[in-house]
Amino acid sequence: MSEPKLSHLNARGEANMVDVAEKDVTSRTARAEGFVSMQPETLDLLERGEAKKGDVLATARIAGIMAAKRTPDLIPLCHALALSKVSVDFTPNRTPPGLHVTSYVKVHGKTGVEMEALTAVSVACLTVYDMLKAVDKGMSFSGIRLLEKTGGRSGTYVAEGG
Amino acid sequence: MSEPKLSHLNARGEANMVDVAEKDVTSRTARAEGFVSMQPETLDLLERGEAKKGDVLATARIAGIMAAKRTPDLIPLCHALALSKVSVDFTPNRTPPGLHVTSYVKVHGKTGVEMEALTAVSVACLTVYDMLKAVDKGMSFSGIRLLEKTGGRSGTYVAEGG
């Protein structure tokens, strides 16, 4: 009885970059999300205080976009892709207090961009932490997940509630 | 009345790399953690099946360690540091099903290694997702947070339950 196939491992269970030579070049997209939980006072600072005037979200957005482009440098078995679009967005949330982070990535290529979308969200969350950690070391990230992907042989995937 | 100070923003709210020239060179450490939620069948695969024989966790460990070293390349305002130790560990968990990820980073330097520890955990989680996504696209990451830091002027921080 065969087991589900893990594409990144060969028959001996060793890691390798899977062959995508025969895959079709199609339009592919992915959306991902995550949430940075913080103290209400930290959110105040982000929305009303010193940080509002400043570059916290602009910095995190740039960091997320640049990280998406560097995904194959970070994730060992990811294929390099010439991304055609990357965006990262933020929505402050009052209850619970924190910041909702979403990303959207698009490519015309042979493999999907799920990892690029998840990497953009993760690095944007890390940068928000870095920018605000002087006032709140207890921030945490949760709900980092793929919301949707389209294109490719496996077609469309939509997360529960995604 | 003054507001809490965000070290990465100047008086005009613009991003800049804060001056650490006058900070002491001390021994500093940080521990971080995170959790990859997955289907019980995915955990089975990781523990007993094809993946067990293979390199899933070895690959994620290497990715996390390498990412810690590249933190200042990813997080725009992080200072470069010559890390003296990085480790990443994994503990499978049955209820709820998933993988607990922890990191430990040490440096003898002028700034803390919180971001390095959090980056190691985040990229290890992303790599686990990449290695297993062929069978479970619904995995998500939660509870990514700083567990503890020691050293530096602000001294020791221990997270609730950390």
Added chain:
Amino acid sequence: MSEPKLSHLNARGEANMVDVAEKDVTSRTARAEGFVSMQPETLDLLERGEAKKGDVLATARIAGIMAAKRTPDLIPLCHALALSKVSVDFTPNRTPPGLHVTSYVKVHGKTGVEMEALTAVSVACLTVYDMLKAVDKGMSFSGIRLLEKTGGRSGTYVAEGG
């Protein structure tokens, strides 16, 4: 009345990598130039002296070419492109004394290579400065600009005097 459109900002003025999915894959080229002003004695050294025997220009040429390939790592919203050709050239100039730097970049892709050509010139200038700064810290760069681009929807652009 509408304003000219900045493609790298969305309707809220936030940075994002513009969608090039629908753009045509065409042959595109760009040429850029710049000038490193220096003392006549520094130019002598470059042309006749110790430096002539050496690797100053070879090093600057290599640095410019490698930088062109890394443009999307440096310029936050640039798309990755598989460049098909990069060259960097130098012409010493007596009046005023200095070094004229030009670059030429070619691609078969969805976006232009203006940034790659300008990045090659800029990093070549920086490397010339680094190689010669022991004798002349007052060198400066001027006239760094796009000379010409061809291909793409906006067609050919030729700079005044370019």
Added chain:
Amino acid sequence: MSEPKLSHLNARGEANMVDVAEKDVTSRTARAEGFVSMQPETLDLLERGEAKKGDVLATARIAGIMAAKRTPDLIPLCHALALSKVSVDFTPNRTPPGLHVTSYVKVHGKTGVEMEALTAVSVACLTVYDMLKAVDKGMSFSGIRLLEKTGGRSGTYVAEGG
């Protein structure tokens, strides 16, 4: 009669990374500047229009800071340094129309940070070009130069008018 010494070339004129092992660890700083010339309408857009609301300068600032940290990756013979501070600033100018860019870099180390300051300015200029090139391909960079350096054996250097 001996010629001025180029530190990056050996006796055969070959490139090498000069030995700094015996140099003192001292506090060192560098300031650099540059100017992006543009059409008055482009400056209007940057100051009053769509771009004002947005992230043009925030993006260029981040790009300059990150590039300073990556200087030894770009300039072949530069030594790696753990920078203790980097900042990049912008001042719009009406006559002539354009943007004045300055950088400040600080380190406690064995070599100076002139190249880091010049690289920060250069990459900030390149990013401004990238963000605004949709409306003005004729922008050019001039006056990119070292304004001042302090520290190290050669002591303080101040540019004419710097």
Added chain:
Amino acid sequence: MSEPKLSHLNARGEANMVDVAEKDVTSRTARAEGFVSMQPETLDLLERGEAKKGDVLATARIAGIMAAKRTPDLIPLCHALALSKVSVDFTPNRTPPGLHVTSYVKVHGKTGVEMEALTAVSVACLTVYDMLKAVDKGMSFSGIRLLEKTGGRSGTYVAEGG
């Protein structure tokens, strides 16, 4: 009488990235090999001892695969390519004692992947050395060479005994 043409040098003998715009996009592959010579006791350790339980080969495999993706960042005149497959394999050898390393790289593109295959082998060898050097500093690498390439205008090449 004309000399054999070195594609990476122009008529003045200066380095440049050769123009591949007119080359066909075809399927191309390359295989390379190398050998890490070591003491018999080091090989024992790799096969039977502490190292066996561990991650020596998994780490070297990942390092080789990641290096293949970064070849154009390392080799100055290499073109960037979106690799469709990379694998690295190891076979212990008793006489002489050591580890045989092979790589296989595949692309659908305009240039060959010989350099990517050789880079994967070289960095895998370096990583094996790093992992085992605590017990054997005398290890050396030999026979690093291209075994075979297919595709492209120059067609198939097979090394003697390859």
Added chain:
Amino acid sequence: MSEPKLSHLNARGEANMVDVAEKDVTSRTARAEGFVSMQPETLDLLERGEAKKGDVLATARIAGIMAAKRTPDLIPLCHALALSKVSVDFTPNRTPPGLHVTSYVKVHGKTGVEMEALTAVSVACLTVYDMLKAVDKGMSFSGIRLLEKTGGRSGTYVAEGG
């Protein structure tokens, strides 16, 4: 009975970056070598022909030096070090025909620079191959090894015949 200790593996055989916090900061050096075997005609070309006029060795030297600085990005468990000197040298050899490559690296730090010296040689060899492969695909690398290291707790190591 205990086995020789592999510093990069923990008690469970898992990879980790070893703790160097307690190691002394001392002056450390390393020399490495390697040999690129080639056809006599290829060597002629390198010494007398088109390549002589050109940048083959200058390019390979720069590539080796830059690679030494990027060693911790390539070799997963290497510590980052602020190298104080790197040089790469070449000596043509007639019998057998080829190029002898040596490197020398120096640091004032907590870990040795053996890997940096070996990486410099390996990437210099790869670049020579890339520059000459249009005329000789059968080149191979051999004898890549550490010649000597000094400094650190383990003191001086000199290879047989090194």
